[in-house]
Amino acid sequence: MRLLPPTLSLYLLRHFLLWCVAVAFAVCGIIFAADMIQFLTEDAAGTDVGAFSLMGLALLRLPQTFQQVLPFVILIAGLGTYHQLTRTSELVVARAAGVSVWQFIAPALLAALAIGILRITVLDPIATTMQAKFDDLHDIWFGDGNGNLVASAGSGVWLREQNIDGTAIVHATHVSLANRALGGVILLLFDPDDHFNERVDAKVGKIENGLWQLSGVERVIAGHAVERMDQLTVPTRISYGQILDRFARTNAISFWALPRYISLLESTGFSARPHRLLWNRMLAMPVLYMALLVIAASFALRFHRKGDAALLAGAGAFTGFLLYFLSDLVYALGINSSIPLQLAAWAPAGVTALLGITMLLHFEDG
Structure with a gap:
């Protein structure tokens, strides 16, 4: 032609x-x-x-x-x-x-x-x-009800929840979709003035009825010694469905970031x-x-x-x-x-x- x-x-x-x-x-x-x-x-x-x-x-x-x-x-x-x-x-x-x-x-x-x-x-x-x-x-x-949750998949899963009692930052190394649970959980709690209150390490964490159900826990409150316990519950406004919805969203990921984000999602279990x-x-x-x-x-x-x-x-x-x-x-x-x-x-x-x-x-x- x-x-x-x-x-x-x-x-x-x-x-x-x-x-x-x-x-x-x-x-x-x-x-x-x-x-x-x-x-x-x-x-x-x-x-x-x-x-x-x-x-x-x-x-x-x-x-x-x-x-x-x-x-x-x-x-x-x-x-x-x-x-x-x-x-x-x-x-x-x-x-x-x-x-x-x-x-x-x-x-x-x-x-x-x-x-x-x-x-x-x-x-x-x-x-x-x-x-x-x-x-x-x-x-x-x-x-709109979901503003307290900020989710990212950097090295594992990161979540941030903010309310009148302060800020909670949660990290999990992986997610089990079958068990609806997060593994390798680290929970950092801060007061409303962003002063550190306590850290909680747990082998497994689930969200049920507005509570973090944590198992295999090591807890450190500021100024106190390490405390070990089998179970611990921590109030939360985050739901498991909100976590899945946030990581399933595609309109917040650009074309250039998609390949890396896909790899990170699959490595954490999503x-x-x-x-x-x-x-x-x-x-x-x-x-x-x-x-x-x-x-x-x-x-x-x-x-x-x-x-x-x-x-x-x-x-x-x-x-x-x-x-x-x-x-x-x-x-x-x-x-x-x-x-x-x-x-x-x-x-x-x-x-x-x-x-x-x-x-x-x-x-x-x-």
Whole structure:
């Protein structure tokens, strides 16, 4: 296939990127407005949090939400670009000059590929950092019940619980999912002024009925000798389900941190399947973006042949949305181990690409 002249390639690329920017700004405006309405009507009701603080909170959550709808931005931008170029007969003239459909969608395909790569390598780390800040501020200002728990998987499992009695820091070397227990537990207790109170070492720890049930305990209270006991209970507001939920979350882990986080989760006993699936799904995103663009082109390029432009545009948008939501269904099946992990991550992009190529071949070359 011959390459297009640079001038024409840049012209087509500029049209597509301008549509992407316009759609992205519109989508961001809608997301920001929706978040502000939610904060003003639900979260901030009865609090003294100011409007500017709420705006900052909405901006912190914006990148994380935007990257979830970025495939729709690519789809709508593709529909708009090729509909506009077809309506003005520019692509008709290009076809008459011997330019194939594959040649004039190539610049936008390369742009979609680049956007997909930038999304996972640049936007995702920024979004996860801002999402973590959003979670911290939201817990401080509105307190949704889980703000007392901070979990990480550095060297083992680390937890922090803060309440009016002080701060408790918990470390465990591993987790037994079968027994719902933590092994190699170290519990450090501090008073409200962050002065050390006591340290508790236990072989096994379980959380039951709002209490740490510790076995094989060595306890050291500040200024006292070591005390050994078989059992010890310590009050807590953390639940075992909250621990699992925190470590199962994937929106707080960036693309670059996922491989190390997966290794740490598996070494401490947690299941890393959702994170492995997310890693593979991210790798497939550039292919998915290109496939959605081909879907958009296969509909938009027929506007000049069929009079029902709005109908075809709606059909193209509906097809893209349907494929994307079906990919979420496949993703859920992958998390539940109903289908192989790699199949769940790559099948949506592959099926969308095959469908788009088939439609384009049928409409243009068939």
